[in-house]
Amino acid sequence: MTSTYRTPATPEPHAVRPAPRLIATDLDGTLLRDDKTVSDRTIAALAAAEEAGVEVFFVTGRPARWMSVVAEHVAGHATAICANGAGVYDLRRNELLAAYPLAEADALTVVGTLRAAVPGTAFAVERTHGFHYEPGYSAPWAEPDSMVAPVEDLLVADPAQPLLKLLAKHPSADPDEFLATARAAAGEHAEFTRSSPSALLEISGVGVSKATTLARCCAERGITAAEVVAVGDMPNDLEMLGWAGTSYAVANAHPDVLAATTLRTAANEDDGVARVIESVLAARA
Missing domain, CATH: 3.40.50.1000 (HAD superfamily/HAD-like)
Known part of the structure; x- marks a missing residue:
């Protein structure tokens, strides 16, 4: 599901906000x-x-x-x-x-769903101490110790390190449309958002x-x-x-x-x- 939060109500004119801490x-x-x-x-x-x-x-x-x-x-x-x-x-x-990790089982479901919904999507994983990616995922910032393998293998490669994020990248999709499609297709399994100008989705555990x-x-x-x-x-x-x-x-x-x-x-x-x-x-x- 996509997280929703209640925006704080606008204070009445006479209300005094506490000093920011x-x-x-x-x-x-x-x-x-x-x-x-x-x-x-x-x-x-x-x-x-x-x-x-x-x-x-x-x-x-x-x-x-x-x-x-x-x-x-x-x-x-x-x-x-x-x-x-x-x-x-x-x-x-x-x-x-x-x-607050993403469960590997949910990540696998997201991978399968997004591959079907948006063909050509490639994936990477961000663990607490490392980044690993699929052969089709462009990662010029990868470290020397980054693993390159199918995401299914990456998701079971290092269970001792929590899975912080699953990343999904598409070479040509509109970024906002990609985000909307992913949320509609797999929103019950993870949280989807984006911070890049490209079609790169950042996927976290439900409620995170x-x-x-x-x-x-x-x-x-x-x-x-x-x-x-x-x-x-x-x-x-x-x-x-x-x-x-x-x-x-x-x-x-x-x-x-x-x-x-x-x-x-x-x-x-x-x-x-x-x-x-x-x-x-x-x-x-």
């Missing part, structure tokens, strides 16, 4: 610039948030091994929610804190999303949704943006994200996340 931000297309760097202004904003006692969570579709882009600039903000909510990591200790894992992490800290500010740009951010009490879309966001949010910040190339952090801290002063 946590900022949840996506990375690619949001906090990171297009060249995958972190701007000086953003680095300064992260440090200022730490000094003010406002936690920043990095909530991303990236696997943990791709978090080096922010690891040097996290200030005191060490928690990363990776793989669209399937893994929670401590960046300072490089440690997996929690995993950025929002569900962020909610768990916040509950552990006694933080309510009303005390969270979220920033994102792509469909895999929608549940998180709907859950948080205050949500921003960067100016370069996908049309669905722009339609689902009322607050805007500058594009990722113009330090949109830094501007949000600065405004949150200025309101607390």
